[in-house]
Amino acid sequence: xxxRVLFRASCIALVASAFSFVIRxxxxxxxxxxxxxxxxHLGVIGGMAFWGMASSMAVGSFxxxxxGMKRMLGLxxxxxxxxxxxxxxxxxxxxxxLSAYLVLCVxxxxxxxxxGLVEIGINPLxxxxxxxxxxxxxxxxxxxxxxxxxxxxxxxxSISWVLGLEVGGAGATPQATMFGWQIKTALILVPxxxxxxxxxxxxxxxxxxxxxxxxxxxxxxQALRPMFLxxxxxxxxxxxxxxxxxxxxxxxxxxxxxxxxxWILIYTSFMMFVLRHFAGPIAHRxxxxxxxxxxxxxxxxxxxxxxxxxxxxxxxxxxxxxxxxIVYFWPTMLGVTAERFPRGGAFLLGLMGCVGNLSxxxxxxxxxxxxxxxxxAAIPAEVRNQVVAAGVIEPDKVKALPADxxxxxxxxxxxxxxWSFRYVSALPLILVVIFxxxxxxxxxxxxxxxxxxxxxxxxxxxxxxxx
Numbered sequence: 001x002x003x004r005v006l007f008r009a010s011c012i013a014l015v016a017s018a019f020s021f022v023i024r025x026x027x028x029x030x031x032x033x034x035x036x037x038x039x040x041h042l043g044v045i046g047g048m049a050f051w052g053m054a055s056s057m058a059v060g061s062f063x064x065x066x067x068g069m070k071r072m073l074g075l076x077x078x079x080x081x082x083x084x085x086x087x088x089x090x091x092x093x094x095x096x097x098l099s100a101y102l103v104l105c106v107x108x109x110x111x112x113x114x115x116g117l118v119e120i121g122i123n124p125l126x127x128x129x130x131x132x133x134x135x136x137x138x139x140x141x142x143x144x145x146x147x148x149x150x151x152x153x154x155x156x157x158s159i160s161w162v163l164g165l166e167v168g169g170a171g172a173t174p175q176a177t178m179f180g181w182q183i184k185t186a187l188i189l190v191p192x193x194x195x196x197x198x199x200x201x202x203x204x205x206x207x208x209x210x211x212x213x214x215x216x217x218x219x220x221x222q223a224l225r226p227m228f229l230x231x232x233x234x235x236x237x238x239x240x241x242x243x244x245x246x247x248x249x250x251x252x253x254x255x256x257x258x259x260x261x262x263w264i265l266i267y268t269s270f271m272m273f274v275l276r277h278f279a280g281p282i283a284h285r286x287x288x289x290x291x292x293x294x295x296x297x298x299x300x301x302x303x304x305x306x307x308x309x310x311x312x313x314x315x316x317x318x319x320x321x322x323x324x325x326i327v328y329f330w331p332t333m334l335g336v337t338a339e340r341f342p343r344g345g346a347f348l349l350g351l352m353g354c355v356g357n358l359s360x361x362x363x364x365x366x367x368x369x370x371x372x373x374x375x376x377a378a379i380p381a382e383v384r385n386q387v388v389a390a391g392v393i394e395p396d397k398v399k400a401l402p403a404d405x406x407x408x409x410x411x412x413x414x415x416x417x418x419w420s421f422r423y424v425s426a427l428p429l430i431l432v433v434i435f436x437x438x439x440x441x442x443x444x445x446x447x448x449x450x451x452x453x454x455x456x457x458x459x460x461x462x463x464x465x466x467x
Contacts, residue, residue, distance in 0.1 A: 052111065
């Protein structure tokens, strides 16, 4: 067993997952134009990735100890491959009479399942390899999620520039639009093949829970602890705050700020990539729960302000606050789970990921629905009847309208997009109260104390050993 190779391969597997996320959110508008899909359709397709992740993590969390982390990652590779190829051939299947909407839903579900299986494999692997620095190492590992978002986003934007695909698709032929999103989708195959090759020839350890002799019954009992149930509820809100708006950024900012939201995703991803490498010392000084309290405050302010962005400068300013808020959400939630409920092992880590993805699978389609409902309500009936068919605003019909009516439609689309962000910005307010209460409770009891599988408290030297 080579811990360094296993950890690096885990990072690359997370890059493949990140590629699938950032490229999907980048090409959502192109899918809408290519297959006549509205924001609700696109929200459902985007949400299918998280339903896939939730499903695979729900099942995988029960069997990962029995099957082993290597087999989980092998299944992830297979789902990544099939889902990506199915996405690439969607236009040809649609030409044969199949529904492009359904094909994209299935393909996105498979890719999401792969992303969930990656998490099922790499999270307990990192916790097993580095038992005295779980929060720190999980943050470093998950720094490669924004690292992958940044790299994949830059590649996607480069392809758009080379092919002349402007924001909103203005001037692009249907052929160029379709070719562009297919090329971007094919990028996912690169990190996927790399992590598959690296994991194939490596030996894996058993999970920390199995190695410590904790029984399966005791592992399952951890899921019923009141504090874990509260923590899982918090995961519903943190995941929806972080991932649902990110998945809709191109769709929203194209309407509100007249820009490709992938630029904002790259910018916030850069912040996250850098700052997650410093999570260990910050958590050691503030406590992980203290970090999360500050994150909830910043993400509330940042996301609300982002809904008012009207150009590149205002979007960057709001995204800076929002990015600082979501930096530590996902990995620190997993880190605290591993440190405070170690007897739950890979099972609890999988459940947390399942809960998080389930929440995004619900909230992202809701954002799309809010977008459509407010947009349609803001367009006068006489104009709406001219441009809306089967719940979709048809761009060609909008272009045929007089200039003043085109402006009305554009303003309505902008208003609908803004409110999809504002609805979600209320969620982290709840987190401020919960995290703040837990942090105060910890302080009254002498500070944040991780649990060890031996029942002994970890010393400060042990906690700081890998920082």
